[in-house]
Amino acid sequence: MRDPWMISNLDMVLRLMLSVLIGGLIGLERERKNHAAGLRTHILVCLGSCLIMILSMYGFADFADEANVRLDPARLAAQVITGIGFLGAGTIVITGRSISGLTTAASLWVVMAMGLSVGAGFYVPAGVAAVLVLLTLWGLNIVEKRFVRQRVEATLSLVLESQAPALESLQQLLADHGIKIVKIRLSDSDHDSDSIAARHVQLKVTLPKADQLLSVADYLRQVQGVVSVSAE
Template identity: 55%
Template sequence: MNPLDNPWYISELHIFLRLMLALLLGGLIGLEREQSKHAAGLRTNILVCLGSCLLMMLSIYGFSAFVDEPNVRVDPARLAAAVITGVGFLGAGTILFTGKSITGLTTAASLWVVSAIGLAVGAGFYFASSVTTVMVLLTLWAFNKLEKRYIRAKKEQLLKIEATDQAEILRSINTLLSDKQIVIRKMLLQEGEDDHDTGRIVLHFHILIPKSEPLFALLEHIKHLEGVHWVSSE
């Protein structure tokens, strides 16, 4: 049989072309992640895509010598399934829990998609892998712009305010925040712990502040309210 007509055969030229395409497509996504200062950047995405492509070709063509063996069953998808599982552990390393939020989910998802692109290139799905790369770049770049502008228009802050224990200060702070369209998510009132803090309270405000509102200006306004001793933000 002509090797070119054998579905279990691949030439060295096609091996090289598939690896180069995996490098290019993984690099395009990695470049976007690198510019956004994420943990998994250019080199990580290239390596994941290249490794996935190589394992896919190994899964399909690497055991071609055993195809005609009567007691051997060749499954081209077996190594591909193992790659997806392995990339899950790699993606978990990019996810961080900071106490207030979880970061790195998008980077972990991008690594998973990059591995799928590498598998697709290794299997010869050039059109599907190329279109997926364009869609991933569109999602990471264009949709990120839309999300920042329209969806994540407010950011959460924790304000700590030490003030004289009186109801008037609560009304003043509440009025100030309302005027600036700042949403109070949660409030905690804590009495002064030291002896010299008698008559003082520490207020903890979890707020949603519009990005158009400068945080420093807000702190200055609160600081100059009557009865406020100090204010800080986290």
């Protein structure tokens, strides 16, 4: 009968190599999109999780038959689940109302789970999970871009002459392009080049598409009374 506390060196090597492969597949997708946690990070998380799972299950086999010794193979794995939260939190960036990095943080968490699964010898669940994760990251990303309309936040800074059109007209021009003004800030000063009284307007807007920002800024620049436009 096979001893549940023992594992061959070949089996350990295969599990570690499989964890590198699975972590690399998920990390490659993140790397292609230039995310903070990419290929190497996902590989290391999956490999580390697999190694800790192997250590937790088989690393204390010499003490299994000792009196008053109670081994818990899930103890170290539980600490990995807690610890991965700190790494995932480091990939999340909050800018105003927009939050980025959540998908990468989730992929790190799933890669950790797959590493633990491989370390425990559950190859089929880990492989199926890897396929499902790749389908989710690649396939659903295409679906979202094609069918889900996501609005993008941007800031427009305008310098207007004193004879410039009323802000209501600018608002209507932006509305015609599907742009909604979220926040507005006004200030008066002298324009640097010719000391003409000018109005500084900062608009926080939402756009239907990110690539629309440049064309909108160029369009506003051509409006009579608008001295300069900057967008970010």
